Amino acid sequence: GLKTVSLADGENAFMRRIMERIEICGTSANISGMPPPSTLSGALKQLGEELTLAVDGGPSLYRIGHTVIDLSSKPPKLIRSGPYNSKKLFELFPELMGEEEGLPDELVKGKSIIDLSPEVDIKASSKGD
Known part of the structure; x- marks a missing residue:
């Protein structure tokens, strides 16, 4: 672990x-x-x-795992694109490092993240929004 x-x-x-x-x-x-x-x-x-x-x-x-962002590194790094529109993630968090179009297919066991992502819209918010 x-x-x-x-x-x-x-x-x-x-x-x-x-x-x-x-x-x-x-x-x-x-x-x-x-x-x-x-x-x-x-x-x-x-x-x-x-x-x-x-x-x-x-x-x-969703048919794929959650979006994973590593906040322990600076700048933060996109580990797994998940169901959220990764282009929107990079717009909201320009300092984010990683692949804008998702991770290589071999990391999702032969399934393309791009093919499975339902283009869920996201917004940045804080507790109470």
């Missing part, structure tokens, strides 16, 4: 309400190197009995 931590904002409204009230520490729903599952049954196939709790919020809105 790395000496860093990942922060995520869940897409599921129920889980967001829980995360507003308690701190949750967990792992991603896939084994490193495996494609991210988009359903609970897919996560259970990969992680099985390793899970303590699983919430079925229906299928994921």
